[in-house]
Amino acid sequence: MGTPDGADTAWMLAAFALVLLMTPALGLFYGGMVRSKSVLNMMMMCLSAVPIIWIIWVVVGYSLAFGPDHGGVIGDPATFAGLKNLFGYFGAGGSDSASMPLVGTIPALLFVAFEAGFAMVTVALIAGAVADRMHFTSWLVFAALWSLLVYVPVAHWVFSTPGLTAEHGGWIVAHLHAIDFAGGTAVEINSGASALVIALLLGRRTGWPRDPMRPHNLPFVMLGAGLLWFGWFGFNAGSTLAANGAAALVVANTVGAGAMSMVAWLVVERIRHGRPTSFGAASGVVAGLVAITPSCSSVTPIGALAIGAVAGAVASYAIELKFRWGYDDSLDVVGVHFVSGVVGMLMIGLVASSSAPAGVDGLFYGGGFDQLWRQAVAVSAVLGYALVVTAIIGVALKYTLGLRAHRQHEMDGIDDGQHAESAYDFHTPRGGRVDVGPRH
Template identity: 45%
Template sequence: MDQGNTAFVLISAALVLLMTPGLAFFYGGMVKAKSVVSMMMLSFGSLGLIAVLWVLYGYAISFSNAGTSTFFGIDGWFGIDTSFLGLTAQVADAADPAGAFPSMAFVAFQATFAIITVALISGAIADRAKFGAWMVFAGVWATVVYFPVANWVFNFTLEDGKVVDGGWIVYGLGVIDFAGGTAVHINAGAAGLALAIVLGKRFGFSKGITQPHNVPLTLLGVALLWFGWFGFNAGSELAADGIAAIAFINTLAAPAAAMLGWIMVEKFKHGKATSIGAGSGAIAGLVAVTPACAVLDPVYAILLGLVAGALCALAVDLKFSFGFDDSLDVVGIHLVGGIVGTLWIGIFGNGVGVAFGNGWHQFAMQALGAGAVLVYSFVLALIIGFVIEKTIGFRVKAQDEIAGIDTVVHGEEAYAFGADRG
């Protein structure tokens, strides 16, 4: 057992877990002052629910052996001997460097991916979602969408650096997705689009419908997300080695360039470069580099950042063109950014990119994998959201939405004003 790699994986898991509170700050600062508690609770609710589901059965589904069905949670935790049924979750030791760390470290690391993926979706339905309905959606979507998609993308076996077995997207199609461009960002972005359609537009939906109520809170969220993302990307190597180092430097370079790309578009279109634009650009670059962080030279990571920042800055206006109210630009940043980063591998990926004379095969497989996850997530999220809306209701009452939903849904206010100050 390598204590250095064990520490590396556990610290990376802690960094990724920090991303969910960071996301809560990022989203919370951009909504109305009277909706910030509700917005942040969608992230914290995801953390609580998905962590429990992961231990109970999520890991078992996501990392089951080929040809088995594993719904008994982490093997041995319930004192249930399922070996006679062949129902044993695949432990990480089969897929990472020679059992260099306990398999439970890998379980913990992957749990944080499941949590942040679900939380990302919530930004598409800001200011108008019931907390209880969101929790129902989060649990069902994680079960029927995220856990199976994680199996397709993250469940694989390596031998001599090559994938020799595993989920159909990475093993069957040969898609390269180092840290989750498909399983996390395209997956969440497609689900966010579906929920935005199900819940409909906010009252008064138009450009400039609401301005961020607390810019420093949002920028604090950006800082925490970027900090945690080093664990997300470099940690996906599962070893403190050279590949982790290149993933780390690309996780610095791409979002920095994307920040510049986004604010240049803002300056050109609106005459001003905003702090929210800079923060959103950094997140767009982080999203785009996630699948590609270990297979790009840093100069191509910088180029990816510039392109992703500019494209995502333009893509956030798609909701006005097509008429869906993606409140906090989950589609424009995560879906578009995830697609750009996934396809970029087929063009500039080391050893596979068409720019280096390797043909279009890898690009085609990247596109097929991205499209499969997009369609699967969108369709099922649309169905789940529609059923919830028609049964228990997903959207709050009109008068509560207009007034701000914190006191109605949670009985709390983010800020004390006037006579309420302590």
């Protein structure tokens, strides 16, 4: 309880808006990658994560993720159910009072909204693996179940809640002491592993990999990547929950990792395929941002460049594994988000510096293997949990509602089959004339 700090609150209001932007930005990024007959469906899958998550978050999701700890596994479902005990302490005329619930120095309700944005974009990330072929109703049910059964428990394991409860988080953050500042496990590895499972359960797109399935709008992809980068400053620097020097370092690291990863991806692309591409540039930026998400508070700007370089190079190879191993991850969620998330988590154990806010040294800074094994355990635990529980959800839906859209919808275009809409109207009125409006 207390009075919110004005500067920290103002920054976190902006950070929340930036994080919320990331879900529609992801829809634009993914929407440009699919064929023109699937773009609306992809954007709908991403945007639908916003209402689904918010409803679950308000009712019980936040309380399970950030309520008082039960055995390091889950939060108490009743403490903040319906967001009770988190608002309503106002003074005369609606002004802030000295008895307002706080998380750190900001209103607790603002922290609730900020963390909901994380859950929204995490669910939306999975949509990229099932593009062109998942039934929309099944997607909505899957998104709700997955967020409650997979995201919420892992968020409790990984994230802490300063100053609101006596117990500040689950077993990974409180007992294992692995570092995951803004969601390398809960967001990136969680979504990437789950994307692989649901893609395997759905099966390949009709015609893949025989038929070319090229991005229909690369400017969309580039714009989406730019907006994601913009939103990522709220995602990473906002996780400091304060307008301070730590947030400034996180901003610098987020710029550096995204920039270096883009360069590394394009260098690899130029060497292997002869030309750097805009698609590769956008993908490289995202790979670097993914990798710096868990590590942005634990490395110096030089460390961030190293993480970006490794993420961009490794992910540019990883996206081709689906052709070798035969799984149809439509938009490379596994190759970019899962692989780069693992890179970011493990490199904390190598290039973390005690001069950064997290205050630990990795192997290359004289810290030995202590932090590296903690990071590896966290990665393995979240990977295993996400694979198993997502498989259970997916199999249950496959044999009840069904996962896959009708084959004819896939052939004709899932936009028309699932939503009775088309993103682009190329119809020309009879006679070939186009009405351009009144002439003056």
